[in-house]
Amino acid sequence: MFKTFVLTIGVLAVVLSSSWLAAQVRPGHPDRGEAIYREHCLRCHGRMGNGDGPDAHDLIVRPADFHAPRSRARSDFELLIAISNGVLFSPMHAWRGRLTDEEMMDVIEYIRALAPAMPHL
Numbered sequence: 838m839f840k841t842f843v844l845t846i847g848v849l850a851v852v853l854s855s856s857w858l859a860a861q862v863r864p865g866h867p868d869r870g871e872a873i874y875r876e877h878c879l880r881c882h883g884r885m886g887n888g889d890g891p892d893a894h895d896l897i898v899r900p901a902d903f904h905a906p907r908s909r910a911r912s913d914f915e916l917l918i919a920i921s922n923g924v925l926f927s928p929m930h931a932w933r934g935r936l937t938d939e940e941m942m943d944v945i946e947y948i949r950a951l952a953p954a955m956p957h958l
């Protein structure tokens with residue numbers, strides 16, 4: 838009886854602490870992401886991520902405004918796919934090959950710092 842109790846508490850502790858840990862650990866580094874963003878993304882997406890960079894006005898398809906609910910509702914994974922593969926029929930080209938996976942995660946972290954993700958219900 839006591840053994841089962843200890844085991845249950847033990848398992849609960851592991852489960853709770855691992856999900857707590859998973860919630861704390863973010864995969865990218867926003868500082869490195871900021872440098873990448875300034876070098877490659879700012880000219881279209883703008884200083885604060887509003888989609889109003891210096892090159893934005895020449896584009897028919899406007900760069901995404903990361904503060905818009907549409908972008909904030911996206912998961913990190915959806916942003917990663919857009920950055921990695923590009924967005925079809927838009928000036929947003931694929932960054933795979935030009936940025937490493939790690940750099941893409943860093944830049945996503947910076948985008949999230951500019952415009953926090955909307956909580957998913």
Ligand code: HEC
Pocket residue numbers: 873874877878879880881882892896898899900901907908909911916917919920924927928929930932944945
């Ligand atoms: C030449 C201009 C340009 C550059 C440079 C650029 N983007 Fe984009 N980006 C766009 C456009 C245009 C879209 C598509 C907007 C749409 O689909 O309505 C877009 C879409 C995106 C999306 C999808 C957003 C969403 O809500 O679906 C992400 C994420 C993104 N860009 C990140 C980046 C990152 C990170 C960089 C730098 C590594 C970058 N972009 C560089 C123009 C650009």
